[in-house]
Amino acid sequence: MSKKHNFSAGPCILPQEVFEKSAEAILDFNGIGLSLLEISHRSKDFVSVMDEARAIVKRLMNLGDDYEVLYLGGGASLQFAMVPYNLLKVGGKAAYLDTGTWAAGAIKEAKKIGTVDVVGSSKEANYSYIPKDYTVSSEYDYFHCTSNNTIYGTQMKTFPEVDTLMVCDMSSDIFSRQLDFSKFDLIYAGAQKNMGPAGVTLVVIKKEILGKTGRENMLSMLDYSQHIAKESMYNTPPVFPVYASLLTLQHLERNGGIAAAEQRNEAKAKLLYDEIDSNPLFETFCVKEDRSLMNVSFKITDESKKEEFDNAWKAAGISGLNGHRSLGGYRASLYNALPIESVQVLVDVMRSIK
Numbered sequence: 001m002s003k004k005h006n007f008s009a010g011p012c013i014l015p016q017e018v019f020e021k022s023a024e025a026i027l028d029f030n031g032i033g034l035s036l037l038e039i040s041h042r043s044k045d046f047v048s049v050m051d052e053a054r055a056i057v058k059r060l061m062n063l064g065d066d067y068e069v070l071y072l073g074g075g076a077s078l079q080f081a082m083v084p085y086n087l088l089k090v091g092g093k094a095a096y097l098d099t100g101t102w103a104a105g106a107i108k109e110a111k112k113i114g115t116v117d118v119v120g121s122s123k124e125a126n127y128s129y130i131p132k133d134y135t136v137s138s139e140y141d142y143f144h145c146t147s148n149n150t151i152y153g154t155q156m157k158t159f160p161e162v163d164t165l166m167v168c169d170m171s172s173d174i175f176s177r178q179l180d181f182s183k184f185d186l187i188y189a190g191a192q193k194n195m196g197p198a199g200v201t202l203v204v205i206k207k208e209i210l211g212k213t214g215r216e217n218m219l220s221m222l223d224y225s226q227h228i229a230k231e232s233m234y235n236t237p238p239v240f241p242v243y244a245s246l247l248t249l250q251h252l253e254r255n256g257g258i259a260a261a262e263q264r265n266e267a268k269a270k271l272l273y274d275e276i277d278s279n280p281l282f283e284t285f286c287v288k289e290d291r292s293l294m295n296v297s298f299k300i301t302d303e304s305k306k307e308e309f310d311n312a313w314k315a316a317g318i319s320g321l322n323g324h325r326s327l328g329g330y331r332a333s334l335y336n337a338l339p340i341e342s343v344q345v346l347v348d349v350m351r352s353i354k
Helices: 016-027 044-061 075-087 101-111 224-229 239-254 257-278 303-315 340-352
Strands: 067-072 093-098 115-121 142-146 165-169 186-190 201-206 282-284 295-300 330-333
Touching: 016 239, 044 067, 044 201, 044 239, 067 224, 067 239, 075 101, 075 142, 075 165, 075 186, 075 201, 093 101, 101 115, 101 142, 101 165, 201 224, 239 257, 257 282, 257 295, 257 340, 295 303, 303 340
Parallel strands: 093 115, 093 142, 142 165, 165 186
Antiparallel strands: 067 201, 186 201, 282 295, 295 330
């Protein structure tokens, strides 16, 4: 069976060698005669996986021992609740930036725990841009933002200077571009966009910010401190997604790290956006200055050509190009593992529609 050109928004494309090594581990992990899926998470074989999976994140992000790395279940959606539960003081309030569906979801959950102020929103413009004219003062316990918006194809190119803690949901663009990660006090990301399969969520947290909410008798499973104390093994971790994430990050590290990935991602995005801008048959949903390098959401301007275009990209072996149900159109996700050759195939199809 020929390999598809996978533009899916998530779960998404991963390096081929990650699939191969993961498959080997399911059959026989490290030559021990047991599958990765059946060994104890307390065994030295898996403990070494978890230790390296945590260590490589700090290497790639250039973070020191003041940060902890966690691999947790529940998806990024659970972090919508865990962040305010651990950081929002009793009687305090948090600032949120509303840039899309997932940011709105985070706001909704945080409001169940405490007071939330939405300091900026592009909802009235169907999230077609990133708000920029806002300030975040020290009266807030933390500021929460979403770095990339998969549905609408927008991305924060810069991050504000704030007088409080900075929290960021980087689910869909983590490890795709160089950032000063030490600027953030807490980062979380569902793995299934750029660093592994669905089933595990990465949390990177500065240890000193914990334990200051005044909240007593915290639920253990929602307490970051509990997970830190047990080195991401407070309960049985999702061993396969952790292992596959480690393989993905090792692949990234061997291939030039984040800096090299950023160059590749910029080249892929430029190739596709240049075609959209020069081809009157297509246009994006968002303003040019906020276009995402990871998720290119676009639409066809002549509906009479839609069937021809749909048939053409499917015939070319392209998969996962349909836009999100809430927006429509098309969405090409250009995650780290997607080769530029796949983008060229899509561009060639776009050029063929007359």
